[in-house]
Amino acid sequence: MPHDPTLERLANATLLVPFESLQAPRWILDGLADGISGVCLFHNNLESPEQVTALNASLREATDTPLISLDEEGGDVTRIGQARGSDYPGNAALGAVDDTDLTRATLRSLGLQLSGLGFNLDLAPSVDVNVADDNPVIGTRSFGSDAELVARHAAASVQGLQEAGVAACAKHFPGHGATSQDSHHTLPQIEADAELLRRRELLPFRAAVDAGVRSILTAHIELPGLGVEGPATLNRTMLNDLLRDEMGFTGVVVSDAMDMRGVSGEIGIPEASVLAVAAGCDLLCLGRFVYADQVARVRSALVGAVRDGRLSGERLEEAADRNARLRDWIKRSAQERALPGADGGGTERVGLAGARRATRVDGDVPALENPYVVEVDAPAGIAVGEVPWGLGPWFGDTVRVSPEADDPSEQLTAAAGRDLVVVVRDAHRYPSAQEFVSALLGARPEAVVVEMGLPIWRPDCGAYVSTYGAAHVNALSAAELLGSAGALRTAR
Incomplete structure (x- = not known):
């Protein structure tokens, strides 16, 4: 040619x-x-x-x-x-x-x-x-x-x-x-x-x-x-x-x-x-x-x-x-x-304000004492990719579990005598996640559930927190509600 x-x-x-x-x-x-x-x-x-x-x-x-x-x-x-x-x-x-x-x-x-x-x-x-x-x-x-x-x-x-x-x-x-x-x-x-x-x-x-x-x-x-x-x-x-x-x-x-x-x-x-x-x-x-x-x-x-x-x-x-x-x-x-080279630090202020306004709570969130956080993993879509999500940055005792491979009884044992927080992401799309969470709630009905996707599947629990997203500021907003001292320091 x-x-x-x-x-x-x-x-x-x-x-x-x-x-x-x-x-x-x-x-x-x-x-x-x-x-x-x-x-x-x-x-x-x-x-x-x-x-x-x-x-x-x-x-x-x-x-x-x-x-x-x-x-x-x-x-x-x-x-x-x-x-x-x-x-x-x-x-x-x-x-x-x-x-x-x-x-x-x-x-x-x-x-x-x-x-x-x-x-x-x-x-x-x-x-x-x-x-x-x-x-x-x-x-x-x-x-x-x-x-x-x-x-x-x-x-x-x-x-x-x-x-x-x-x-x-x-x-x-x-x-x-x-x-x-x-x-x-x-x-x-x-x-x-x-x-x-x-x-x-x-x-x-x-x-x-x-x-x-x-x-x-x-x-x-x-x-x-x-x-x-x-x-x-x-x-x-x-x-x-x-x-x-x-x-x-x-x-x-x-x-x-x-x-x-x-x-x-x-x-x-x-x-x-x-x-x-x-x-x-x-x-x-x-x-x-x-x-x-x-x-x-x-x-x-x-x-x-x-x-x-x-x-x-x-x-x-x-x-x-x-x-x-x-x-x-x-x-x-x-x-x-004539745009400036940066936004002058307003990014987190605007973003966190929106995340706080979006976060919803059904039920009463207790004053958590020595909480144990279980994050139920969910696959990230191709468009999302491998971006961190969850409450781990603000709660020291956080474990990420696979709903297909892990045993809920092990997490119940680890959480004995402690406040239990369960974090999910679009649980409505994953029957295995629903089964895992239901097993936890069967023994711990007072537990707090945090949904970081769309709040479509709503189990009976002590309190249900919806963030409408898994971005850093969405998670920070949830951590604030749960009383994480680290989150409150970060938010300031």
Whole structure:
């Protein structure tokens, strides 16, 4: 295939790529200079604020205002909070409070922190309406199950982030909240008719568009009720007729990760990328582990598709132009706002205030004397990753148990003569966790249960504490309620 620098540069302009290290490798710096629109950072790229700031500065030296993005939702899905958990309470907690001023202030604070680190595109907020209790991929990432509540917080989140000069990206269009499957592994299907989908799933995206959201991220889901066969990411009717023509969106359409099986499992990443751009995606988020050789294959596939007539050059030019306009907006926003390098210490203050307001207590929490804390483990989803959670930082005698492998009687023996606190995370999704907790409560009905996911399964217990998330500030708020001296010192 003959070399065509102009066409290759246009193909590069559709790419949002990951890389493998704490410093930008040469292929990334050269790629940015050759027109790659930007990068997406993950846990493997982030070590400390100083390292991240230096890394992002090196990316900006390679080209003018590259898109520097990450999945930073606050709450359970955090990249900058990977070491101890997020300083922000997350969407479910903000939805439980239902104060749009708080949501806007929280996301503004998050945006200021991200901007201070050198980020300019946040693949957030999640504006999915979580109506499936067993949803394995959304859950606490959603503001709630009521479409109007989600819509008003979607708008507030977009406004808060973008007031800080960080482009928001509402996701996962047209709505991942009614699924019981994870599109990382398969292609979920939403069983709802067109009227319900428009009234429920689409309402928050309309609110985000009205709030001026700069980008929207697609979902790898199938919606037969809207006549969509195959992933929405690859459907031109969904991305053009619905999102652009009907809903009036003029910004950048970003694909969800192209390495997810829901979009590329059967056809491979290069072919899925061609189909996504042809359908209307402007920016391809390639995923976490799609590095130099695979990026080259995606670029080659896009170039080849134009030469074969399967993808028009005009479509590539349109995508490149939209991505360039997004970068121009980011550049102007930075100049207008003259953002500080950090948020001046307000992060924990805003985040903890929201977490405290979200935390609920059913029953009376006793004055705990010498408490014994049992944390019932739950698997972290792919989007969440391995981020610490629980009450261990504030209670010395804390044990993490596997509900499948461990024996509740051993924990009852260890807790004899002491106040028992049981911590769970989305217990409604795990029968083994329910059985383990029920065994503990059968012998200790006065025990306190702390739910750090969605408070759907509510056992009979002495007191039931709901945090609506497992972020650091959610846990700290619960620890305060339980009277941890360490938590009270930390909160001051």
